[in-house]
Amino acid sequence: MGLSFLPEAPKKGAESRTIIGFLPVGEDVGLEDFRENVKFMYVCGDVDWDRDFRGLKAGHIKAGLATGAGATVETEASARGSDGYMHIADGRNLPPPGRIPEPHDIIGSVYVQSGKILPETYEAQPMYRICTQDGVCVLPYGLDEHVLKALKEVADKE
Template identity: 45%
Template sequence: MLCLLRPTILRATPRLVRPFTSTSWLSQSMPETPLPSSKDPSHPHLFYHPNSTYVSLSFLPHPPAVYGSRTVLGYLPLGDATLDDFREEPKFRKVLNDAVKSGLEQGKATTVQFEAETRPVDGWIHITDERAIPPAGRIGETEDLIGSVYVQGGKIVADTYSPLPTYRLVTTNGVMQLPEGLDKHVIEVLEGIDKEERKQAAADLM
């Protein structure tokens, strides 16, 4: 019987993740019969999608349509795993940054907007991952700072958004949790990408 990933294991290790690299457990073939997906009870949006050798981490409830899907945050080997085993899906990072910027442009980032409106002077503010919210008046750890955006006259200047290269999708505090409003917007973007990938996968089979 296969031992599936225990969700709580993602918060139990003191080590940081390594960048995605080619590993033996990352097969490019998708299973004919996918194993059951599961929701992480400690995260508002995270799902685990296992196949015969590894687990895909995603904010969508169903398995990805293709290997290397842009909707997947990254991968863990099937069975007992720690944060050090996480491998980021390279394509996801661009999707995330583009979605955050479009969310700012469309006014979807409600908590970020509130911070901008209450800021007494113009300047840069950080968009911080909510898995580790710093005390009031403090700046979060660099691994938790998603990006920065300029505020002028209490309004977000969306085209100034700049993602920070030090941001990590997974840390000792868990998997990324976007600020309210941005989280739902990113999921909507991922749903759109998933539809495109499924349509293309179906066309490739014809």
């Protein structure tokens, strides 16, 4: 069974780049059986097709940050007291204030200077997992809408 953020089944079926991943059908199936769709991960980023890639790469996340779509991330950046890299956490399992998220919950990191995000510095976290025991990915507000719009465009072209 394929899992997607889109409300309609993809035209290309299991070959669609809009499918997040797959769960086998059965009675004893759990999130540990979830398998990421590498093609989906490529849609979310600028990835060399010859590389093995597990996290959301620059592409749509970086583009969203560059266009100001990451409202939640921007708010967090503006509240920082110093320059440096800031982690972008998946919303499914946010850490307590002032704490660092689990590595599999860090979508990526971006440099913050004088309270402003420098989108060109975005780096994906290779340990990030699109689905964990806490559920499926929950992108920060604004970035979620940006990636969803990109997925709709992909679905229209397939």
